[in-house]
Amino acid sequence: MRTRFLLVLCLIPVLAQAAQVFVELQNPPAIAYWHEGRKGVQSLALARSQLAANQQEQEAFLAEVNRRGVQAQEIYRVSRLLNGVALEVPDESLELLRSMPQVKALRLLRPKKPLLATAGPLVRAPQVWSQAYTGRGVRVGIIDTGVDYLHRDFGGPGSGYSSNDSTKLGDAPFPNAKVVGGWDFAGDNYDAGSDTPSKRTPKPDPDPMDCGGHGTHVAGIVAGFGVTKEGATFPGPFSLATPLADLAVAPGVAPEAQIYALKVFGCSGSTALVAQALEWAADPNGDGNFADRLDIVNLSLGSDWGSNDDPDAEAANNAARAGILVVAAAGNSGDTTFIVSSPAAATAALAVAAAVDSGAVVGAFEVLAPQNLAGSYPASEADFGPDLATLGDRQGLLAQPQPGEELGCEPFSPASAAALAGKIALINRGTCTFKRKVLNAQNAGAIGVLIVRQDDGDPFTMGNDTSITASITIPAQMTVLSVGQRLREYLSQGVQVRLTARYRNQFLYTNRAREDTVASFSSRGPRGDLVLKPDLTAPGESVFSAANGTGREGVSLSGTSMATPVVAGAAALLKQARPELAAWQLKALLMNGADPWLFGREKGQEPYHRVSRVGAGRVNVERSVSTPILLYASESPQAVSLSLGLLEAGQAASGQVKVANLTNRTVSLRLAAQQTQALTGVRLSVVPSGLQLGPGEEREVTVQVETWQDLGVVRDGTQAATQGNWPRFFLTELSAHLYAFEQDELVGVVPVYAVLKPGGNLVAQPSRLQNAGSQASLSLTGDPQPGLTPLVVPLELAYQAAPTGNPRPARLMALGVASDNSSNPTITFGVKTEAPWVSPEDVKVQVFLDTNQDGTADFKLENRRAVDDTDGFSVRVCPLPAGACQDVAPLGGLSPEGVHIPAFASSVMVLAVPGSEVGLSPGSNFQFWAVTSDSFGEATRTPVIPARVGGNAVSFPGITGVAALPAAPGQVLSLSLSSNTAARVLLLFPHNRSSLQMQVVPVGKGQPARHLSRRQ
């Protein structure tokens, strides 16, 4: 489900057979009674009695379910962080369950996927180790695929993986000094998304041994000891002197923290067991006393389009309330608005985005001659064709094909084949698959292939192309652009190279220019209710960590899954350094200490990334450990960031940030707020701009945002203009940081975020209506909006409703239609709804066209997301009753590249279609009606409305194609009227403030001609 802002009751989709749901019962969870401190003793008794009451309530509820004959399969019960049971039930029983008085809410369990990635180099962790903070004594739960506790990285024996029975204890050394506890909630065969019912039922056991590999890699990033080149557990010491480059696997960020392996996945697939594992983390010994909770949990998992009311998100919020710092992956779905994952989207969770660091552990190839080029260079291998480790090294002269054939995507010409035969072929990456290139080289007689990337990004394992069944018999490696260029310079002298596996996982490739750029896969926020997410960024591309089942090897993976444990490890260091701080304060300190700049193109270069992609910035644990202050939004300490919601241009907003002195000395601060990408028409200020705080003192500052009508409505400079080959729509975002400086040193940041929308005030002046027989005209007044091309959409009014006083974004206030008079006219429908939606996906507008006027619709137009997981929105046309739908135009009809029609945060939607797509030609009569809906169901259904291509009672001679004209003060709109007819014109102003987005003007018969007054 991708809907936001909705009550969970409405989120249950119609599934074919059975649904997995979380049934929340009426009693509160036990955490509601839990308080530490002076009232602790009393609250413990209350919490325990609530726990017992909840367990009774669940028993009674399940007995009742059984009595009513519902075929429910229990998945789990929880009563501490949430009170309820997770069930798989047949669809037809959902209504019955929902109606039972014991049921408070019924929510879909959204399966969570592990977010694959490589975890990477560290963020000043060795500096903190040198201060003697290594995570010692801090307890971190890894909610994942399990942990291979036999691996040397965790102090295991390095053997015994295959002989371990993964369902029982006693046959392998677990727990050990590193992996000190855990549980398998799933069993190896579990997969929440499986088509096989038995696989959807978890089979818990006490042995959390990993079989997927993800959790082992993640645990290694958090707290692995490291593995020496000899394959032994690295014994330390952990400090700036730790010989990181001499280790086969580097230590984790907090190498002396303890790991709890909470296995919620089977060996593959997804999970619905996250809330249950969080419950365990809150009360490991199950006695109802939360004092033994874990300090930190790592959730390198999620599902896209996160909200704050997914059950797992609610469990994450309540785990934070119990005092656990919940660190969760932002997701791997890229630069799309609102796609940030749940449970990272939970307000109290620390949502982690992924960036790139300067180093990656890869393999290499060798150049043997000429002498001045000799050496080893970064390279990866292919996962198809012969394995170089068993084939042995492949040596030869390097050769390239004829100009124009460098990509190797087509069979090589005879001239190229003559050049490549018996040689190692140098071929560029791009356009077709790696296997295609290698096959073509093989057919040309080459003995090996060296592929050159288009840039200096990390060489990565070249994937297979299973559509090519031909056998690949020659080896291939891939290197980077700068190396390829150098090789080409020397080709005429004869370059002798050796493809080899001998550097596999041992060659450290560094590229400083990519450091602190953002990983392309990292999911964008904000959350659907405009609260800022993600919160923080860490390296997550090509991270090298423990490889499951290998005993001592490492592997390179990429993803926000790998960035998350970097932050969880940093949190463990901070927890040891500042044990007196609560979990939410640790979250704030991690964000406050961040280096706020992440780079769109290259290290040090603008544009900087907006906070909706990277949060506070890239974690810098050294600053978090040393900063004297704590900063957080007063009204939402758990969020830390200051989110100011939606502002229309011309409006102002402000919010308070608390500044606390954590030290015993007086601290003098200078405060400033600055945008990460400056928008025009916005001013930020901080009052006061300086503070002196006594020891332990806490004060509040106000961050003020003022906007003007000349607001710069521009796309994030790091975003491409298109996505999935569609023009992309975008939010206009205020992205800023509040900076605190002591002397001139940056000591803390807090992200500041708001969504802005144009706030124009153009209106037609009815008093200047010229009504002369069959012609009329209307003139516009208002203030010009520099930097924007505002539009007016002139339509003939077809439907109008009065406001209800209970604004709903899907309810229609007005609907209009217009078409031009060309030989292939475009039919434009425009709607104004009762309140702005956040995403156009929140509201479905369907226009049904009855083109042969027989009372049955022949076509349907609707808004939709053009390509899954992108910001491209389109108008889709479907022939009815059944036919192939197609996307005919971007939503609004005009390319958002040329003229921007706001699609987000608007209450105006324009759907246009060429008449030829729906069988309408000039002068055709047709009828139509519209139905709008949201996840609550249908909002408006209009009556059937007669219409005519070219206009019914009124038409607009000035329009060609989509009915939208540039709007400016003084501009005159011409109207053509049928004689003796009264009509009403609907004018939509997409760029106006919400209260001025529609205007209805009566014209024609009965409307007296008015005289234009002088322009004022």
Ligand SMILES: [Ca+2]
């Ligand atoms: Ca075992």
Ligand SMILES: [Ca+2]
């Ligand atoms: Ca197991």
Ligand SMILES: [Ca+2]
């Ligand atoms: Ca306990």
Ligand SMILES: [Ca+2]
């Ligand atoms: Ca029809």
